[in-house]
Amino acid sequence: MKVLQFTIPVPLDKSIIVQKDVLPNFYPHLHRHQEIQLTWIQKGEGTLVADNNMHSFRSNEIFWLGANQPHIFKSEPSYFLPKSKKKIVAWMFFFNPNGALAAFFNLPEMKLLKNFVQQHQSGFKLPAQHVIEVSNKMLRIAQSAGADQLMLFVELLKQLSSYPDLAPLSAGNKTPMFSEHEGIRIGNIYNFIMQQYDKPITLEDAAKQAHMTPQAFCRFFKKHTLHTFVSFLNEVRINEACKKLTDGDYDNIATVAYTCGFNSITNFNRVFKGITGQSPSEYMNSYFQSVEH
Template structure:
């Protein structure tokens, strides 16, 4: 998907780019770049869209995004309020294994790490039990330079390659490539749904955002996202529900259901199980046990 193709500025004397973001909210548009991206969420919450899959994100989580993988860390709607005092903080490492580092990754001694990178082009979330050691290594990379930074980077890749049970952020069939204009249109639709998921949204409402008839919109959306409008809306709502169920700010499951745009608890339970393969209470129990 050609969505706002970015070129990460690379200093002449560096092949590994370290970036600290402190902003009102994450960059709000779908985009991709040649560099692999490792993002440690230090502050902020929302929904990560990677290819056509959604994942709620929270502080202390770390995500690996593959080269040219379309993605967006979409901050929660409250971050965009005019008087919001919220902010996001993230530490990000970029590197391009086919750029300045290509010769390094072609060394026979680095074959295991190169294979690891090639096997995870769809990205992954660092398992929670390994987040502390990976974040510590990211800090060492941030606080070093030259040869020492490169050595710390190799150690980081070794630690990541040793993580068991890595689940890809995206799996299965990929959507067809689209033009930049179409990509921006899809991004605008995503943005609209993510900002209005808690309200009744009709197919006609979404089609109007894309300046299309409902019939044309259905074909366009399914072709380029592999989702129907309803399935995408349901996934957004369930992702938001997962965050609300586990952040301790709501008294009961029914309240969460209604604040996420569902008009009945029965429908919420049915959709929740179809998306997560668990009931809301099972999801909560599993989450708190792992934490």
């Protein structure tokens, strides 16, 4: 049973697929594929859903997604406006350590790199301090071919494996496997919530999108996402609030709270701390301190 299983087209003379996307927005459906995916977002912002966890993303960030890890890079709503002239620019590397590269990864000399790949099946976001180094290596790989490209790719894996601070994108339980039909339905629900998060969304509204009764929807959503509807909605809203707080486009925290769908600053502060472990002001302080360093 699979979620919108993709087959990445692999040229006969390539074991690593290098792809550059310049598009109005990221592919908008929840999907998975056998290949591991390394994505450098040169330009774009939105929310990454990986398994049952979500992460905001913005320009000049790098993400590793494990083999068969369900994911969607959901561009911000402004990218879908009729007159939007925004573009996303992303470099993506795909490789399957169990496919054409299997014999290579089974060499004794590759044991450490094979272990690294196996240990990061839940993906990771590359810490900001490593982005320049890794993106430069990705560009060199993209500009090379043949044996040179493969050797540079091995160097890239060695570099990534040397970093001790790679936190997984999806902690704890993995999202249960589900059928293609269920995957489409979950993807549609994700899209609805992520486009309407700033409005008063009820359980009944979401259930209607899935053509289900509220009771059946609650069971379905919890089974397939490990979230309740309210906890997922709150995570989307807090994820958006984090982006707005650190972008510096808003006058105060209360404005951010109301533009992210909260009708009470008290409730916003409580939910924010419950999800991030910090108050909004503490989050902003720690973020800007880390950027300065």
